[in-house]
Amino acid sequence: SYVLTQPPSVSVAPGKTARITCGGNNIGSKSVHWYQQKPGQAPVLVVYDDTDRPSGIPERLSGSNSGDTATLTVSRVEAGDEADYYCQVWDESSDQVVFGGGTKLTVL
Amino acid sequence: QVQLQESGPGLVKPSQTLSLTCTVSGGSISSGGYYWSWIRQHPGKGLEWIGYIYYSGSTYYNPSLKSRVTISVDTSKNQFSLKLSSVTAADTAVYYCARVDDCSAFDIWGQGTMVTVSS
Numbered sequence: 001s002y003v004l005t006q007p008p009s010v011s012v013a014p015g016k017t018a019r020i021t022c023g024g025n026n027i028g029s030k031s032v033h034w035y036q037q038k039p040g041q042a043p044v045l046v047v048y049d050d051t052d053r054p055s056g057i058p059e060r061l062s063g064s065n066s067g068d069t070a071t072l073t074v075s076r077v078e079a080g081d082e083a084d085y086y087c088q089v090w091d092e093s094s095d096q097v098v099f100g101g102g103t104k105l106t107v108l
Numbered sequence: 109q110v111q112l113q114e115s116g117p118g119l120v121k122p123s124q125t126l127s128l129t130c131t132v133s134g135g136s137i138s139s140g141g142y143y144w145s146w147i148r149q150h151p152g153k154g155l156e157w158i159g160y161i162y163y164s165g166s167t168y169y170n171p172s173l174k175s176r177v178t179i180s181v182d183t184s185k186n187q188f189s190l191k192l193s194s195v196t197a198a199d200t201a202v203y204y205c206a207r208v209d210d211c212s213a214f215d216i217w218g219q220g221t222m223v224t225v226s227s
Contacts, residue, residue, distance in 0.1 A: 001171070033213040035155075042204055042220050043155065048213040086155055090212035095168055097145075097157035097212065 002091040004100035011106045018074040020103045022087030025068060030089045032070040034063055037084045037102075046085075047072060074105070082107045110135040112205050112218035120199075120225050126192040130205030130218060131185075138163045138183040143208035146179060146190045148201040149220075156201075160208055161188055195225045 005023040012018040022032060032050050035043035045054055047063035050070065060075045074081050087100040116128035130144070137144060145160035159169035161179045169177050173192070181188040192199060202222050206214040 031211050031213075033211075035214070042217040043214070044217070045213055045215050048209070048215070049211045054215065088155075088212075088214070094171070096170055097160075099155045099157065102154040 001094050001096070002089070002098050004087055004089065004098055006085075006087060006100040006103045008101070009104045009106060011108055012074075012077050013108045014077055014079065016077055018077050018081070018105055020072045020074070020085050020105065022070040022072070022100050023068055024070070024089065024098075027068055027070050027089065028066045030065075030091075032063065032065050033088045034061075034072045035086045035088065036061075036081075037086065038082075043086065077105075077107055079107050081105060110207065110216050112207065112216060114203060114205050114218045114221040116221060116223070118222055118224060120195055120223060121227050122196055122225055123194055126190070126195050126199060126223055126225070128190045128203055128205075128221065128223070129187050130189070131187050132207075133186070136183075137181060137186050137188065141210065143168075144181065144188045145206045145208050145214060147204045147206055147214070149204070150198075150201045158190065158192075158203075197225050199223070200225045 034047040036046045037043040050065040051063045062073045084102045086102045111133045120126045143160040146158040161167045176193045178191040202220045204220045205218045207216040209215045
């Protein structure tokens, strides 16, 4: 089955840029979605279809996807961005949803 | 604005069937265009997709759970439901219901409900 690999943790200072990667075989051919989950809360969709943002999501969060890696970029990081981030795709070869293992973003 | 709310027992005995319902408000399940899904999260762990259903009854399930899972829809009540049979402690998790848009993104989530499997 299809596997998505994320780093367990990423740390960044306030005001800097965080990049969270999501690796998968030829993931560039798939549509990647990203979720933000804060402690005790349900996940929130922050990027869909590789690069699009739902209404209300700040432009500081952006996505890209090419080759074997999709990336969620958080620019001008704020304390409120501290959360777990998950990538997700639909794997058409097995007809199932696949989530990455999640990345904890820590704001130093 | 569409909202989802999970409901059901918070404690289930081992070997029994876990049953949860998700009530959709602010929109109709039978209007089409979306799938309706269940996802779970074990304590301190990542997200695990369980399956989803279209208003017509068409379903997709996680192969690892397929033998124990049934997802159904009741358009008259604007609800969809999850049944997970033969539960063990490994099924203890927060269970979320969510709406799935046309590019397979989970765009609206319920708040989640904790289910503990214990005698």
